[in-house]
Amino acid sequence: MTNKTVKIPESTAQRLSIYLRGLALLAENVTENVSSNELGEYAGVNPAQVRKDLAYFGQFGIRGQGYSVQELKSRIAGILGTDQAWKVALIGIGNLGKALAAYKGFDKQGFQIAAIFDTDEKKIGKPIRGINVQPMQELTKTVTDMDIRIAIIAIPAETAQHVADALVQAGILCILNFAPARISVPKHIKLRYVDLSTELESLSFYLTQIGRLNI
């Protein structure tokens, strides 16, 4: 049985997210059972890690038969909250914001861009995929009225902290930050970075290391 008071570590949650994707693939192919070996291979971790991660759900795999794909999928979705619909506020509708607004993966996972904000007078009032862009002054009212808890920041670095402060003020609890800037938020706010610069630098770092070490 799931113990409702168990706190699942974030590293486990991230692997659950990958298992879930593998399970969705298996479900499409009408596979009934999956072993910790198979899930581990898909996620790039060893089977013992898979079993340890899934032990948070209690004992329900059957030795020698593995786990029921459907049952495991719905349990993980429940833990990750992807069995619910989440409204998301998107801040900034430049190139990246537009791409994010068009990204089909959000909807598929139950994340719905419900409100879009920008400071550009030319963009305000115009519809993006059926949603009228609002001025930042409307943030608190809209977030409260629509009960939005998640925001995506897709604006330049210079204004990121200012916008983050406004989001927290408005009652947002989770921020996914695409702006290439570190921001500070209170402890109860969940902040994640998608940092293209850092990712690219880790690639050039690798190429530079190869060159230096003459691998």
Added chain:
Amino acid sequence: MTNKTVKIPESTAQRLSIYLRGLALLAENVTENVSSNELGEYAGVNPAQVRKDLAYFGQFGIRGQGYSVQELKSRIAGILGTDQAWKVALIGIGNLGKALAAYKGFDKQGFQIAAIFDTDEKKIGKPIRGINVQPMQELTKTVTDMDIRIAIIAIPAETAQHVADALVQAGILCILNFAPARISVPKHIKLRYVDLSTELESLSFYLTQIGRLNI
């Protein structure tokens, strides 16, 4: 002195990437010196960690005065390879691919989208920001001729593994994968994921945990 045979851990490289951004900000503001305290505060790590990371460059901070912003900036850029220009191949020119092609941060850091590939007949031969989209059949020739080592994958999950195989075959050494799929590559290939699904799930996981734990 920098020891040319020292292998710098990836976790350090990621922090160096963040320090570098902080140093660029300081350089813009004509700040001459920076302490490990200040850098640590910017990056969200403690000063001891900063000093440990920078120790890979040898002893050049001055006790009580900190580090020279310009010197540290150029040393880190050298280690991360951002003092060089890198050509990048972009695979897939859908919504996300277009946003990435338009992303100004790449150029700023010395990453130049030098070739674009797609399988869509309607897109092939047409220019995107001055670069004609090529068919996948041209991949090996173009990558070899242009000496490209880095590729960005921005295609649907189903074709990601197939494209990754073709990239490795063509001589690509680093892959930044935006496709929502796990892919397998040989050990000498550096693979990084930018996984929007996983990021969003970590947010809904947090909101679900709050609900379950009644924090």
